[in-house]
Amino acid sequence: MESLILRTATRLLVSLILVFSVYLLFRGHNAPGGGFAGALVAATGFALYIMAEGAGSVRKAIRIDPRRLIIFGMGLTLITGLIAGFSGMPFLTGLWWPISDHTNTPSVMLGTPLIFDIGVYAIVFGTILTLILTLEEN
Amino acid sequence: MTNLAKQNSSVILARATSAIPLFLFFAAVSMLPKTMAGGFYRFEFPWIPSLGVQMSFMLDGLSVLFALIISGIGFFVTLYSADYFHGHHHTGRFFVFLHAFMLSMLGLVATDNALALFVFWELTTIFSYLLIGFEHEKESSRSSARQALLVTGAGGLALLIGILLLEIISGTYEISQMEAITLQLKSHPLYGIILITIFIGAFTKSAQFPFHFWLPNAMAAPTPISAFLHSATMVKGGIYLLARFHPILGGTDAWTMTLVFIGAITAVTGAFMSLGQSDLKKILAYTTVTALGIMTLFLGGKTTYSLTAAITFLLVHSLYKSALFLIAGIIDHQTGTRRIDQLGGLWDSMPFTAFAAVTACFSMAGFPLFFGFIGKEIMYKGALAESMFPFLATTTVVLSNALMVAVAGILVIRPFLGQAGDYYATVREASPYMWSGPVILGGLDILFGIMPDWVGRWLVEPAVRAVHYTAEDIELSFFHGINEPLLLSIITLVMGIRFYLKQQFLYKWVNITFDKFPLTASQAYDRIIESIAGLGKFQTRLIQNGSLHRYFFVVAAFFVISAGYGYISRVESFPSIIFPLLSWREFFLTTVIWAAVVTVVITRSRLLAVCGLGIIGAGIAMIFLSFGAPDVALTQLLVETLTVIIVSSILLRLPRLSLKPIKHRPQRIFDAILSLGAGILITTLLLAVLSNDLDRSITTFFEQNSYLAAHGRNIVNVILVDFRSMDTLGEIIVVATAGLAGYALILKRREK
Numbered sequence: 087m088e089s090l091i092l093r094t095a096t097r098l099l100v101s102l103i104l105v106f107s108v109y110l111l112f113r114g115h116n117a118p119g120g121g122f123a124g125a126l127v128a129a130t131g132f133a134l135y136i137m138a139e140g141a142g143s144v145r146k147a148i149r150i151d152p153r154r155l156i157i158f159g160m161g162l163t164l165i166t167g168l169i170a171g172f173s174g175m176p177f178l179t180g181l182w183w184p185i186s187d188h189t190n191t192p193s194v195m196l197g198t199p200l201i202f203d204i205g206v207y208a209i210v211f212g213t214i215l216t217l218i219l220t221l222e223e224n
Numbered sequence: 225m226t227n228l229a230k231q232n233s234s235v236i237l238a239r240a241t242s243a244i245p246l247f248l249f250f251a252a253v254s255m256l257p258k259t260m261a262g263g264f265y266r267f268e269f270p271w272i273p274s275l276g277v278q279m280s281f282m283l284d285g286l287s288v289l290f291a292l293i294i295s296g297i298g299f300f301v302t303l304y305s306a307d308y309f310h311g312h313h314h315t316g317r318f319f320v321f322l323h324a325f326m327l328s329m330l331g332l333v334a335t336d337n338a339l340a341l342f343v344f345w346e347l348t349t350i351f352s353y354l355l356i357g358f359e360h361e362k363e364s365s366r367s368s369a370r371q372a373l374l375v376t377g378a379g380g381l382a383l384l385i386g387i388l389l390l391e392i393i394s395g396t397y398e399i400s401q402m403e404a405i406t407l408q409l410k411s412h413p414l415y416g417i418i419l420i421t422i423f424i425g426a427f428t429k430s431a432q433f434p435f436h437f438w439l440p441n442a443m444a445a446p447t448p449i450s451a452f453l454h455s456a457t458m459v460k461g462g463i464y465l466l467a468r469f470h471p472i473l474g475g476t477d478a479w480t481m482t483l484v485f486i487g488a489i490t491a492v493t494g495a496f497m498s499l500g501q502s503d504l505k506k507i508l509a510y511t512t513v514t515a516l517g518i519m520t521l522f523l524g525g526k527t528t529y530s531l532t533a534a535i536t537f538l539l540v541h542s543l544y545k546s547a548l549f550l551i552a553g554i555i556d557h558q559t560g561t562r563r564i565d566q567l568g569g570l571w572d573s574m575p576f577t578a579f580a581a582v583t584a585c586f587s588m589a590g591f592p593l594f595f596g597f598i599g600k601e602i603m604y605k606g607a608l609a610e611s612m613f614p615f616l617a618t619t620t621v622v623l624s625n626a627l628m629v630a631v632a633g634i635l636v637i638r639p640f641l642g643q644a645g646d647y648y649a650t651v652r653e654a655s656p657y658m659w660s661g662p663v664i665l666g667g668l669d670i671l672f673g674i675m676p677d678w679v680g681r682w683l684v685e686p687a688v689r690a691v692h693y694t695a696e697d698i699e700l701s702f703f704h705g706i707n708e709p710l711l712l713s714i715i716t717l718v719m720g721i722r723f724y725l726k727q728q729f730l731y732k733w734v735n736i737t738f739d740k741f742p743l744t745a746s747q748a749y750d751r752i753i754e755s756i757a758g759l760g761k762f763q764t765r766l767i768q769n770g771s772l773h774r775y776f777f778v779v780a781a782f783f784v785i786s787a788g789y790g791y792i793s794r795v796e797s798f799p800s801i802i803f804p805l806l807s808w809r810e811f812f813l814t815t816v817i818w819a820a821v822v823t824v825v826i827t828r829s830r831l832l833a834v835c836g837l838g839i840i841g842a843g844i845a846m847i848f849l850s851f852g853a854p855d856v857a858l859t860q861l862l863v864e865t866l867t868v869i870i871v872s873s874i875l876l877r878l879p880r881l882s883l884k885p886i887k888h889r890p891q892r893i894f895d896a897i898l899s900l901g902a903g904i905l906i907t908t909l910l911l912a913v914l915s916n917d918l919d920r921s922i923t924t925f926f927e928q929n930s931y932l933a934a935h936g937r938n939i940v941n942v943i944l945v946d947f948r949s950m951d952t953l954g955e956i957i958v959v960a961t962a963g964l965a966g967y968a969l970i971l972k973r974r975e976k
Binding site for chain 1: 854855858859862863865866869870873874934935936937938940941942944945946949950952953956957959960962963964966967970971
C-alpha cells in the first residue's frame, strides 16, 4: 500500500507503540499489562509497519529472524525455572533480590518472574511476527 | 583450521571420550571383590519425595557383570567408532548418542527402583531409535528406527503396567524389597497379568518371537552400534529383566512354560533364518536372535545349572558377537561390501582382523579351548537338568548350536580363506584402533576358555547367586569327564559340519520356505501399521476434509451435543432469566454488539465480516472493563486487533464472495440451528454458574498473598508469572508450537 500519509504516521506511531509495549511489560507486575499484552502491542506496531513499508523493510529493521526470538524466549523461561532448581527449590519458584537504596528499606525488588515474563514476551512476539511476515511474503 | 586438521582433531576428541567407559569399567572392576563375597553396593537419594519415590542403585553380582560388559565393550566401540566415522559430518552427534545410551544402559542394570528402571529402559529405547536412524537420509534407516521404537516402546509401556501392578500389591518400588513377598505375589490373582506385561517388555526388548523381526531390521544402524546395542547390551536388557525378576516372579509353571517355549521357538527360528542370509550383518543379527532365545529358555528354568547356563552364555555371547560385528564393520569399511558371496581371501591382507574373526567364530562354534566350549558344556548340563521340558530344551540347544557351528564356518572359511578376487587386491588392514577391540575380545575368548574356573568364581557365580540364593556350588571347568554333555558337544560339531556342507541347499530352502509363510511376524507388523494409518486417513477424510466450514461444524456440534447432554441429564431446574436494568453504558455496548452480529451474518463482504467480528470482540472487552477487569479487557482488545489484521491480510488475497444467492439452503438452516444452539447453551450454562454463590476462597488467597509472597499488586500477572507459572510455560510452548506449525503450513502452500 503506497500512502505517504500512512508511512509518515507509521514512523511516528511505531516508535510510540514500541515504547508503550515495553512499558506494559515492565509495569505488568503491579498494574494492567505484562509480557503477553506487551508482546501483542509490539506485534500490532509491526503489523502497522508491514502495511506501510512492506515485509522486506521490517525484516531489515528488526535484524534478527523472529523465529530465533521464539527459541530465545523458550530458553529464557526454562532457564528461569532452572535457577530455582539450582537453588534447591521446585522448578519455576520465583526468587527475589531487593535492590537497596542505602536506607535499609528495599525500594525495588528484582525477581525471576520478570525474566520469565520477558521470555513470554519474546515467544508471543516472535510467533506473531513470524506468522505475519510469512503471510505477507507469500 | 583446514578441513583435514579439523577432522583429525575431531577423531582425537572422539577417542578421548573413551575415557568415560574406561573409568566406569574400572569402577565396576573395583566392585568385584565385594560381589564375589556375596555382598552388594547400595546407595540412594530422593527423587520424587512427594510420591515417596527414590532413586536407588544396588549393584550385586548380576548388575556388576552387566556393567562390566557394557563399559568394557563400550570402551572398544568408542575407540573403533572414532576411526569408523572419520570425516563423517555428524561425528559429534554420534558420540553424544553413544555415551548417552551407555549411561542409560548402566542405569538400567544398576537401579533398584522399578520406576527408575522403566525410565532407563525407555531411555535406551530412545537412544537406540536415534542410533538406528543415524543415517537418517536413508528411508530404510528411518523406517527401521521407527519399527524398533514402536515395538520396544510398546513393550516398555507393558512393562510399566507390570511395575505399577507390582507396586500395588507389594507397596514398594524397590525391587530388592519385592522379593520378601514372592510367595504372596505368585498366588495373587493379578500374578498372570503381571507376568504377561513383564514378558511383553522383556520379549520386545530382547527380540523374542513374535517380536524378533525388529532386530534384523535394526541392522540399518552403523555397524559399531549393532555391535554395542544390538548384540552385547540393549537387547540383553530383556534378559536382564527376566533374570532380575526371576527370584520375585519366577519358578512357577507359567513362568517356565512360557520362557522355555518362546525361547525355543525364537532360537530355532533365528538359527534357520541366519542360514538364509547373505549379508554379514543379517547373518549375525539372526544368530543374535538365536542366542537371546537360548538365554530366555534357560531363564525359564529354576535349577542352578539352568541359570548358570543363562549367565555364562550371556558373557560368552557378548564377547564373541560384539567382536564379530566389529569385524563385519571392518570388512565393510575396508572392502566396501558385506555380502558373503563377494568376499574372499582376506587372511593375507587383514591378518589381525582374521585372527580376531577366527577366535570369535571358534568360540561361537564352541570348540574346546575357547570360552564358547565352556558355555556349551554348561548349557547341555542345564538343558538336561531342566525341570519341565528337558527333551525340548536339549533338542533346541543342540540344534541351535549345530546351526551356529555352520554359521561360524560360513563366516570364517570363505571370506578369510577362500579364493581372493582381483577386486580385493588393494584391500588393507584397518587401523589398530579398529582391530584392537576385536583382537582383545577374541583373546578373552581364549583366556576365559583356558581359565574357566577363574571366570566362574569372579563373574558367573556372583551373578547367579544374585538371582538364585540357594545356588549350589558352581564349577566352570575345562573338562568334566566323559559324560552326556561331552557326547552332545560331539553330536553338535558333527551336525554343524553337515549343515555347513549343505549350506547352499539350506540357503535356498530357508528362502523358499520363508516366502511360503502366509503371514510372517514382520508382515503382521506392517499390516498393523497400515491399518492404523488407514484408520487415520478414514477419520481425517470424514471430519477434517480440508473445509474450514466442516471443521467448525464438527467442533461446535460435538460441543453442543456433549455439553448439552451432560447438562440436561443432570440439571434439576433451569436457571430463570432475569433481565436486569441496564445502565445507559451497558445498553449502548449491547446495541453495538448486536448490530455487529447482524452485520457479520448478513454481509457479503469478507472484510466487513472480519471488522464486524472485531467490533464484537472490542465490545466484549469494553464489558470486561466496565466490570473491573482491566487486564482481561486489555488482552482481549489486543488479541481482537491482531486477529482483524491477520485475518484480513489473508482474506484480502481470496477471491470475492459471489453475490449469487447461496444454493445450499439446507446447510444454511443447519448452520443457523447449530449457532443458535451453541449460543443458547453457553448462555444457559453461564446463568447456571451465576445462580450459585461463587467460591471466593481462591480469589481471597491470591488477594492476600499476591503482594506479600510474590511482590506484585496485579493479581492476574502474578498468577501468570509466579503462582501458576508452570501453566504459563505450558501455554507459551503451545503458542510457539502453533506458530511454528502455522509457519510450516504457509511455507508448504508457497512450495505448491
